[in-house]
Amino acid sequence: xxxxxxxMKFSKTLVQWYLQNKRDLPWRKTQNPYYIWLSEIILQxxxxxxxxxxYFKFVEHFSTVEKLASASEEKVLKLxxxxxxxxxxxxxxxxxxxxxxxxxxxxPDTYNNIIKLxxxxxxxxxxxxxxxxxxxxxxxxxxVYRVLARYFNINTPINSTKGIKEFKILAQELxxxxxxxxxxxAIMEFGARMCKPQNPDCEICPLNASCLALANNKVKELxxxxxxxxIRNRYFNYLVIQTxxxxxxxxxxxxxxxxxxxxxxxxxxxxxxxxxxxxxxxxFKEFFNKLNVSIQLFNSSMLPHKLSHQHIFTNFWxxxxxxxxxxxxxxxxxxxxxxxxxxxxxxxxxxxx
DNA sequence: AAGGCGTGGAC
DNA sequence: TGTCCAAGCCT
Numbered sequence: 001x002x003x004x005x006x007x008m009k010f011s012k013t014l015v016q017w018y019l020q021n022k023r024d025l026p027w028r029k030t031q032n033p034y035y036i037w038l039s040e041i042i043l044q045x046x047x048x049x050x051x052x053x054x055y056f057k058f059v060e061h062f063s064t065v066e067k068l069a070s071a072s073e074e075k076v077l078k079l080x081x082x083x084x085x086x087x088x089x090x091x092x093x094x095x096x097x098x099x100x101x102x103x104x105x106x107x108p109d110t111y112n113n114i115i116k117l118x119x120x121x122x123x124x125x126x127x128x129x130x131x132x133x134x135x136x137x138x139x140x141x142x143x144v145y146r147v148l149a150r151y152f153n154i155n156t157p158i159n160s161t162k163g164i165k166e167f168k169i170l171a172q173e174l175x176x177x178x179x180x181x182x183x184x185x186a187i188m189e190f191g192a193r194m195c196k197p198q199n200p201d202c203e204i205c206p207l208n209a210s211c212l213a214l215a216n217n218k219v220k221e222l223x224x225x226x227x228x229x230x231i232r233n234r235y236f237n238y239l240v241i242q243t244x245x246x247x248x249x250x251x252x253x254x255x256x257x258x259x260x261x262x263x264x265x266x267x268x269x270x271x272x273x274x275x276x277x278x279x280x281x282x283x284f285k286e287f288f289n290k291l292n293v294s295i296q297l298f299n300s301s302m303l304p305h306k307l308s309h310q311h312i313f314t315n316f317w318x319x320x321x322x323x324x325x326x327x328x329x330x331x332x333x334x335x336x337x338x339x340x341x342x343x344x345x346x347x348x349x350x351x352x353x
Numbered sequence: 354a355a356g357g358c359g360t361g362g363a364c
Numbered sequence: 365t366g367t368c369c370a371a372g373c374c375t
Contacts, residue, residue, distance in 0.1 A: 043371040050361065050370085084359025087374075121373050141371045161354075188371055197369070198364070225369095227355075257358065307359055308369085341360065 010151075010207070011176040011183050017206050018186030021193065023048070026055060028185070033107040033132040034065045037117075040124045041088050048192075054083050065107065068093065069100040077261060077338035084341075086258060091119025111137045122168070131181040138171035139184040140164075143191025148174075149223035150195060153212035157226040229309050235272050236314040238264040238343075239287065240298065240350070245323040246331050249287075250339075257307070262337040264316075272302065278317060287326070294320045298350065305342045316346050 022028070025048065027039035038058055042051040057079050062068035068076070073093050080089035095117040099107060108114045110133070115125035122140070129135035138144075145158040148170055156163040176183045194201050202214050213219045241248045241264070250262040267273075267281050275295060278284055295317055302313040321327070334347065 040371065045358095045370055045372055046360080047362070047370050082360075084361090085372085087358065088372090091373085119373065123372060127371070139371075142369075143371070185371090192371080229356080259358090305359095309357065309359090 006210075007174055008176070010174055011179070011186075013206050014186040014190050015176070015179060015182055017194070018182065018189050022185070022189055023193075026052075026059075031132050031181075033109070033128055035059065036128050036131050037107070037120075037124075038092075040127050041092050041119060042083070044088060044124070045085060046083065051083070054080070062096075065096050065099050066105060068096040073260065074338060078336070081261075081338050081344065082341055086261060088119055090260060091117075094118050095120070107132075109133050111135055127184060130175075130184045134181060136175055136177035136180040138168065138175045138180075139188065140168050140171050141188060141191075143188045143195075144171055145223050146197065147187055147191045147195045150200075150213035150219055151207060151211050153216055153218055153222070155218075155222065155224045158223045159225055159227060232310050233270075234310055234312045235269045235302075236312055236342075237267040237269070237273065237278055238314065238316050238346075239267070239278075239284065240264050240316050240318045240346075241287070241327050242318055242320050243323050243327050244321070247323070247327045248329050248331055248334070249327045250329055250334070250337055257310070258340045260338075261343075262339050263343050272313065275317075288319065288321065291321050291324065296320075298346075303342075303346075312342065314342060314346075316350075318350075 027035055030036070039051075039055055042054050042058070058068075061075075061079060062071065071093070073090065076089050076093045077086060080086060083089075098117065099105060108116065109129075111125050111129040114120060114128050115122065117125075120128075126137040126139045129137050130139070145163075145167055148154065148167055149156075149158065152170070154166070154170075156166050158164070158167060171187075174187075194205055200219060202208050202211070202219060205211065205214075208214055211219075213222050249265060251265055253259055253261055253263060265283060265287060267278060267283050269277075275297070279295065296319075298316040298318050299314075302315055305312040305314060339347070
């Protein structure tokens with residue numbers, strides 16, 4: 001019984017702090033599940049500051065789930081361009097079509113049905129169910145892991161199977177069932193603004209008197225995370241075709257990173273390769289067999305593009321050719337295609353030359 | 354279950 | 365500079 005009192009105090013303290021300190025964010029003005037869904041997908045592994053402009057763009061272009069569903073995937077990906085984790089956009093679009101075509105346009109209104117949407121996992125289903133439908137399902141995101149690991153001094157790795165289960169159960173015990181949406185947003189906002197990863201504001205924290213990590217001087221060690229990712233190096237050689245009549249060619253990526261985005265014809269290698277190797281490569285021969293071409297490296301040294309899990313070193317080879325029916329994309333239309341930030345950065349440089 | 358999947362801000 | 369990691373999900 002004493003523990004229950006503590007639980008209620010925990011939630012009440014968080015919610016009280018939240019109501020006084022919450023940021024004024026656009027998705028906090030609505031309980032429309034479509035908009036909440038949109039915001040939650042955009043904010044997966046993404047900071048509010050980075051996602052905000054995309055939220056406004058999507059609300060403006062797709063004010064309803066029907067409008068999103070009837071758009072082309074290319075349009076959706078183009079609007080998503082620059083935000084990363086593009087499977088979010090593909091799944092968002094897929095699920096919009098599912099809602100319109102299979103659910104008669106009615107957004108699912110329970111955790112169990114919301115989580116059936118592609119791209120929606122335990123976190124997002126809990127967020128939508130609690131915020132929009134007042135279902136008492138606890139969210140566990142990076143903020144919640146941190147707040148709980150510190151407050152209860154838990155050193156189970158948060159990305160282990162055991163940790164995922166343990167923290168979900170704990171979060172579920174702590175939720176205020178009468179106030180689940182606000183509770184969930186409160187603990188996340190608290191983690192983002194007070195119990196920050198670096199330099200948390202423990203001195204002024206409303207929970208500092210009962211925080212076990214603070215009492216045990218473990219704040220900096222928590223939460224524990226295991227399995228550091230290994231970074232692999234990749235070497236990209238893009239064939240930037242420039243015909244005499246100002247045409248070029250883009251191709252759609254068919255696997256791995258940047259799936260369904262567009263890029264120039266690509267020769268990839270495990271180690272850097274030189275111009276001779278490019279010219280002798282099959283892809284090059286396919287495109288330029290018997291054509292009179294000149295080849296020039298655009299960048300002076302390989303351009304590093306660092307992702308969280310791989311480093312891509314890129315050369316952009318500008319290849320000038322006579323007009324050919326093989327190359328029929330006008331340079332003026334190139335901005336209609338969704339491309340990676342790597343390609344986008346190149347295009348900005350190239351066009352100003 | 355472990356690895357793939359982006360980008361950019363903070364320190 | 366490198367390192368961490370952010371309202372995670374999928375396979």
